[in-house]
Amino acid sequence: MRADSWAFQFDRSAARAVERTAGQLACLTMGLWLGLLLLCSWGFPGSAEPRAPPENIAIIGAGIGGTSAAYYLRQKFGDDVKIDVFEKGEVGGRLATVTMQGQEYESGGSVIHPLNLHMKRFVKDLGLSAVQSPSGLVGVYNGETLVYEENSWFIINMIKLIWHYGFQSLRMHMWVEDILDKFMRIYRYQSHDYAFSSVEKLLHSLGGDDYLGLFNRSLVETLQKAGFSEKFLDEIITPVMRINYGQTMNINGFVGAVSMSCTDPGLWAVKGGNKLVCSRLLQASKSNLISGSVMSIEEKTRTKQTGNPTKVYEAVYQTGSETHSDFYDIVLVAAPLNRKMSNITFLNFDPPIEEFHQYYEPLVTTLIKGQLNSTVFTSRALDEFDLGTILTTDNPDLFINSIGFVSSVEENNNPQPKADRAHVWKIFSAGPLTKEQILKLFVSYDYAVKRSWLAYPHYTPPEKCPSIILHDRLYYLNGMEVAASAMEMSAVAGYNAALLAYHRWNGHTHMIDQEELYEKLKTEL
Numbered sequence: 343m344r345a346d347s348w349a350f351q352f353d354r355s356a357a358r359a360v361e362r363t364a365g366q367l368a369c370l371t372m373g374l375w376l377g378l379l380l381l382c383s384w385g386f387p388g389s390a391e392p393r394a395p396p397e398n399i400a401i402i403g404a405g406i407g408g409t410s411a412a413y414y415l416r417q418k419f420g421d422d423v424k425i426d427v428f429e430k431g432e433v434g435g436r437l438a439t440v441t442m443q444g445q446e447y448e449s450g451g452s453v454i455h456p457l458n459l460h461m462k463r464f465v466k467d468l469g470l471s472a473v474q475s476p477s478g479l480v481g482v483y484n485g486e487t488l489v490y491e492e493n494s495w496f497i498i499n500m501i502k503l504i505w506h507y508g509f510q511s512l513r514m515h516m517w518v519e520d521i522l523d524k525f526m527r528i529y530r531y532q533s534h535d536y537a538f539s540s541v542e543k544l545l546h547s548l549g550g551d552d553y554l555g556l557f558n559r560s561l562v563e564t565l566q567k568a569g570f571s572e573k574f575l576d577e578i579i580t581p582v583m584r585i586n587y588g589q590t591m592n593i594n595g596f597v598g599a600v601s602m603s604c605t606d607p608g609l610w611a612v613k614g615g616n617k618l619v620c621s622r623l624l625q626a627s628k629s630n631l632i633s634g635s636v637m638s639i640e641e642k643t644r645t646k647q648t649g650n651p652t653k654v655y656e657a658v659y660q661t662g663s664e665t666h667s668d669f670y671d672i673v674l675v676a677a678p679l680n681r682k683m684s685n686i687t688f689l690n691f692d693p694p695i696e697e698f699h700q701y702y703e704p705l706v707t708t709l710i711k712g713q714l715n716s717t718v719f720t721s722r723a724l725d726e727f728d729l730g731t732i733l734t735t736d737n738p739d740l741f742i743n744s745i746g747f748v749s750s751v752e753e754n755n756n757p758q759p760k761a762d763r764a765h766v767w768k769i770f771s772a773g774p775l776t777k778e779q780i781l782k783l784f785v786s787y788d789y790a791v792k793r794s795w796l797a798y799p800h801y802t803p804p805e806k807c808p809s810i811i812l813h814d815r816l817y818y819l820n821g822m823e824v825a826a827s828a829m830e831m832s833a834v835a836g837y838n839a840a841l842l843a844y845h846r847w848n849g850h851t852h853m854i855d856q857e858e859l860y861e862k863l864k865t866e867l
């Protein structure tokens with residue numbers, strides 16, 4: 343055998359071997375690619391393929407609850423989903439202004455706590471700015487006399503408080519601070535995308551049984567147990583509950599603490615009006631605003647473009663005199679569900695969706711530009727009268743809950759009396775004021791504007807919060823108000839409902855109702 347033929351043969355066998363190996367490699371590579379393709383189309387073990395986002399979502403109500411939900415739903419589901427927001431009145435709902443002599447004043451939700459982080463975030467992200475709320479001196483009137491009056495000197499004030507009530511004021515402050523501290527945990531949970539299916543579970547996650555207990559017991563019961571005196575409760579705590587919630591200390595302890603937090607320094611409002619947050623949230627969420635009233639919701643089966651029959655909700659709504667209807671994959675109800683406030687009927691649900699009879703407290707806000715008759719409250723003349731807010735004790739003879747001077751939505755901090763020495767005063771009362779009643783309070787007045795509200799739930803603990811999940815993809819935000827009604831609470835409810843809807847749509851059950859969340863997230867950055 344010639345060396346070159348050997349070499350030739352070697353070359354050929356080597357070539358065949360190389361061919362074989364290359365063939366095998368090609369098969370292997372093809373196999374790998376095929377496998378990868380199959381994995382991609384079937385999904386990696388343990389990681390479900392993300393479900394296509396819903397086609398359309400309806401939100402009923404363009405208050406702070408509904409508009410914050412729209413904002414967060416857009417963040418979670420992305421740009422492809424169509425979001426319709428229905429509003430039968432004004433965008434902002436209970437965040438509203440009234441105009442007096444060309445100036446706007448808050449007539450609904452007015453003050454925001456410095457630790458209300460969602461509201462703070464909205465203002466920053468939506469290009470708005472904040473103004474400090476007026477912080478004038480406060481007095482408490484019992485129908486005959488001022489039982490307590492603040493002093494402008496901090497030290498004198500402290501001495502007065504201790505003289506009248508011992509260290510109860512300080513203890514109260516610490517009690518509220520502890521509840522607020524725990525409340526702040528919700529921001530951590532939400533920033534990690536966790537959601538809750540009930541308000542009770544949400545409250546429990548903030549501080550366990552004791553925290554939920556606050557909601558189940560009346561404020562008076564909780565504070566009496568903690569050793570606060572009747573005098574302190576009647577002269578300080580009740581008046582604060584009356585200005586903020588138009589109710590007595592029979593409200594639940596959680597909303598009582600929320601209300602007490604209004605005595606903290608640093609309260610603020612949105613320059614131009616708090617309602618601007620709602621219109622900006624709508625814009626930022628690229629939602630369609632439909633000015634109409636939703637009358638009914640019914641589950642229907644529809645065949646979508648994919649050819650598959652799908653369960654959707656039909657919303658029937660009225661715009662002017664016309665009735666329309668549309669179909670939605672997900673519906674969020676962001677308005678108090680009772681006949682007087684939203685009048686939505688849930689048709690043919692099996693089991694039926696429970697009837698809501700939550701009673702909302704009627705409240706009238708009256709804004710008056712005039713000269714206060716200070717002698718109603720004290721023997722001192724007006725030029726020596728330096729109180730900015732007068733609270734009242736629980737006396738059935740009194741026809742107002744509170745009266746305080748206010749700034750327009752453009753002014754920062756303490757408003758100065760106008761050239762005619764008249765301030766603009768805001769009065770909260772259970773019913774509309776008569777002319778005689780106004781003339782009792784004012785030496786003279788130029789303007790009076792009123793706005794009537796069904797303002798907040800009438801709190802009667804122990805009570806059950808309505809479910810957040812009303813049906814498979816139908817959610818309810820305003821059950822949160824049964825715990826406490828405030829702008830920030832509705833924003834928390836809006837975020838929670840958006841997260842809940844997103845996780846339930848995608849089957850992320852581990853992101854819902856996680857227990858021991860606080861402990862679990864302690865170590866997370």
Ligand SMILES: Cc1cc2nc3c(=O)[nH]c(=O)nc-3n(C[C@H](O)[C@H](O)[C@H](O)COP(=O)(O)OP(=O)(O)OC[C@H]3O[C@@H](n4cnc5c(N)ncnc54)[C@H](O)[C@@H]3O)c2cc1C
Nearest residue numbers: 403405406407430435436450451452453636677684828829
């Ligand atoms: C006088 C007053 C003072 C307050 N002061 C403060 C305060 O200082 N600080 C604070 O934090 N909170 C305050 N609050 C509470 C706060 O305003 C509310 O908790 C909050 O605004 C509620 O927002 P929401 O979006 O949940 O409800 P809403 O603002 O009531 O929004 C619900 C919306 O749904 C609409 N709607 C209802 N039914 C339908 C339907 N069938 N179809 C279409 N639309 C519908 C309504 O028109 C409304 O606009 C105050 C409230 C009042 C009334």
Ligand SMILES: CC(C)=CCC/C(C)=C/CC/C(C)=C/CSC[C@H](N)C(=O)O
Nearest residue numbers: 452453454455585586600603828830831
């Ligand atoms: C939600 C938390 C932790 C705090 C919110 C505190 C807060 C600002 C509550 C508002 C309560 C409320 C309904 C006040 C109504 S009256 C407000 C004000 N005194 C006015 O004059 O309008």
